[in-house]
Amino acid sequence: MNTAPRSQAPFVERPREHGLGESHQAGTQPVTLRIIEAPSPNHDERPAGVPVDMLILHYTGMRTGQEAIDRLRDPAAKVSSHYVVEEDGGILRLVPEHKRAAHAGISHWRGHAALNARSIGIEIVNPGHEWGYRDFPALQMAAVCDLCLDILSRHPIPPRNVVGHSDVAPDRKQDPGELFDWQGLAANGVGLWPASDPPPPPESETLHLLAAIGYRTDLPLPVLVTAFQRHWLPSRTDGIADAATRARIAAVAALCL
Numbered sequence: 001m002n003t004a005p006r007s008q009a010p011f012v013e014r015p016r017e018h019g020l021g022e023s024h025q026a027g028t029q030p031v032t033l034r035i036i037e038a039p040s041p042n043h044d045e046r047p048a049g050v051p052v053d054m055l056i057l058h059y060t061g062m063r064t065g066q067e068a069i070d071r072l073r074d075p076a077a078k079v080s081s082h083y084v085v086e087e088d089g090g091i092l093r094l095v096p097e098h099k100r101a102a103h104a105g106i107s108h109w110r111g112h113a114a115l116n117a118r119s120i121g122i123e124i125v126n127p128g129h130e131w132g133y134r135d136f137p138a139l140q141m142a143a144v145c146d147l148c149l150d151i152l153s154r155h156p157i158p159p160r161n162v163v164g165h166s167d168v169a170p171d172r173k174q175d176p177g178e179l180f181d182w183q184g185l186a187a188n189g190v191g192l193w194p195a196s197d198p199p200p201p202p203e204s205e206t207l208h209l210l211a212a213i214g215y216r217t218d219l220p221l222p223v224l225v226t227a228f229q230r231h232w233l234p235s236r237t238d239g240i241a242d243a244a245t246r247a248r249i250a251a252v253a254a255l256c257l
């Protein structure tokens with residue numbers, strides 16, 4: 001399952017000669033990825049007429065990567081993802097992108113539901129909050145970044161639709177969680193990260209601004225705020241919409257207008 005170690009700069013210092021930051025736009029050269037085929041039977045046809053316009057990132061949340069990979073390929077488990085990224089940066093393809101994988105479950109974003117139909121799912125090996133949540137190694141993050149850029153080069157996925165499982169299922173899921181380097185990904189052209197925060201808006205605008213970003217609004221506000229914090233203010237996951245959190249919510253919402 002493992003690939004040879006990759007020789008490259010740490011994730012935070014990704015070289016720009018690969019076109020990182022722009023390579024999902026037409027005319028630039030995507031990074032060449034080494035992908036191991038590990039087919040899963042747990043997929044079906046995507047519904048006709050629905051674009052693939054979301055990229056949803058997960059952690060595996062099992063004790064070992066192999067345990068997770070085995071489960072994602074087990075017909076009885078009925079779950080899968082399109083890709084798995086191991087902690088050493090190895091990338092496995094379980095389901096072809098044109099098929100629907102079973103990774104998001106009950107999920108909502110920007111008014112859409114059942115997001116498996118319109119998304120590509122990446123499972124990133126990490127034991128998760130249940131089994132010993134730990135840092136995502138730089139090699140793993142670099143591989144995630146390269147894989148995301150590769151996917152973005154093929155599909156009309158806007159930056160605001162690159163999200164975590166916890167964003168689209170805030171009442172059920174915590175992955176990929178507050179240790180995941182969303183800011184580093186955004187610096188490399190994957191997803192949204194605001195350059196600065198405006199003054200905090202009044203508390204009465206919080207739900208409206210979360211809805212503008214894409215969150216469903218029929219859940220308790222602390223649940224939504226916690227999900228937001230896991231992604232865009234990972235130093236705190238207390239669900240409290242204090243001034244700093246409201247400022248960051250407004251900053252992200254401004255990128256979604």
Ligand SMILES: [Zn+2]
Nearest residue numbers: 058059165175
């Ligand atoms: Zn997940």
